[in-house]
Amino acid sequence: MNTSTQGHTDQMLIIADLFNKEQEVILKLWMLQQMKANSLRSDLISQEEMQQMSLETLQGISKAIEAGNMDDISAPGFKTAKANLQQVSERYALLGFSPSETATFIFSLKEALLNLLQQKYSDNTEALFAGIMLSNKLVDILGLYTFECFADTQKAMISEQISAMSAMSTPVMQIWKDVLMIPIVGTVDSSRSQEIMDAMLEGLTHTDSEIIILDIQGVASIDSAVANHLLKITKAVTMMGCHCIVSGVTSHVAQAMANLGLDLGRVNSAPTLRKGLRMALATLHELQAQGNMDAV
Template sequence: MTTNKQGTIEKIFVHQKEIIDEWLHEQFAALSARQDLISELDLRRQSTEFLALFTPACSTDNLTDITQSEWKPVLDFLGSVSRSRAIQGFSPSETATFVFSLKQPLFARLRQEVGADAVLLANELWNTTVLIDKLGLYTTEVYQKSREEIIKHQQAEMLELSTPVVKLWEGILAVPLIGTLDSVRTQVVMENLLQSIVDTGSSFAIVDITGVPTVDTMVAQHLLKTVSAAKLMGANCIISGIRPQIAESMVHLGLEFSDVVTKATLADALVYALRQMGFVINKPA
């Protein structure tokens, strides 16, 4: 742990206004292409708030061990800034620039304060470099975690949107599938379908695979799991949208759907379900 017994770095913050102005200049120079994401007013506010927390932390004997309690308010604030910038669309390097761009103003003030003492200046510059580097790396770590959380949330939302459960008729539900069907998506399909069966009391569920490009052994197993889950909930499941190419592939793979009602189109599946419910379907004259 590097200590701050000389107390030099906190002394330079008597020039806080000048430091903020110089810091803002450095930040806008680095973020010249992204000024549409944050205004000068917001950037000044964030910079002022940061220095208000950073200054007392620098006044302690512990200068570079940011795991200590005196640095917690600083880390909390940087975490908040990093998460907000991840949402706004800043890159990791642009986010870290918020901290790294503070080096130039601090170095300039340190040279003015202790420039006559080369040894002390070297020590203070090194301590400040270590401190700023650690804080900058911390912002990058928080940014990365925030982006991962955002991506996971977006993926979950896309799965929900890509597996809608549609009520076609009283007692008849349909799940139109488009794209590749994997284990994660199958789980979402089953959960949405089973919950909809419970909510609507439906007795028929149509799984339409017209938009599924290929059906291999794994996809077939996923479909059968969905059908079995629906049956356990008391709903008859129909698979529709089996095109000739898919039917041929299923035969070659030796896939068995003997216990499952299959139809060529969603319309055929709906007609079948309606007839099973006692409706009479007549073609127009």
């Protein structure tokens, strides 16, 4: 065994001994550190729950140390510790803790271990130094892992929220037999217009409806890009053999479009949803007269 390996083993023995014999003390000191941290959020988590999570995390770390590997977090010995930290990160993310508040959970263990090492090895500077070195390294590795898990959870939450918002932003409703309506609120960019188009085509296919009213009263502003997107959407509906009526074309929108030199081409438009619905009913009667559908 070379000097470096021997030194590392000695450091490990110091930390292993600490986790083996002093787990209760470590937990107590760690809890104290967490309680006095500025980032403590007693409004989000109870002391009991925090203590339980801290205990389970300590048990997981002890298992990793027992397995004899403190450097490589991908080693099998770290499985329990990683699972515990992942649970903590997910819980903190879901409860609304900030990244720094979550990081404090694991990094406050560093202070607790330092206090204990100072108490135990006050008369052995070499052991104290070795213990501090390794405990710092261990907590840093675990801290980075915790932060990664926290970021992953937040990413997943954001992704879920985006898909929920997307579903809410394109609600296709059947407002009459063979008539669907989709109110558009906010801004219309190319990805939103694709979502609207998909929702409209899917709605028309599923319900076998004849007409869809695209209500743009809630659209923040109309510029050439938005008008182009709207035209593409209405073109898609026409290509399906259905009819599209754009309602909610306010005077403000009409003025803006005229000033920009834009028009809605051959698209049927109406200033209000009420008028749009009237147009839809008239179209249904026309289709019925042509023998293209049953009685309205």
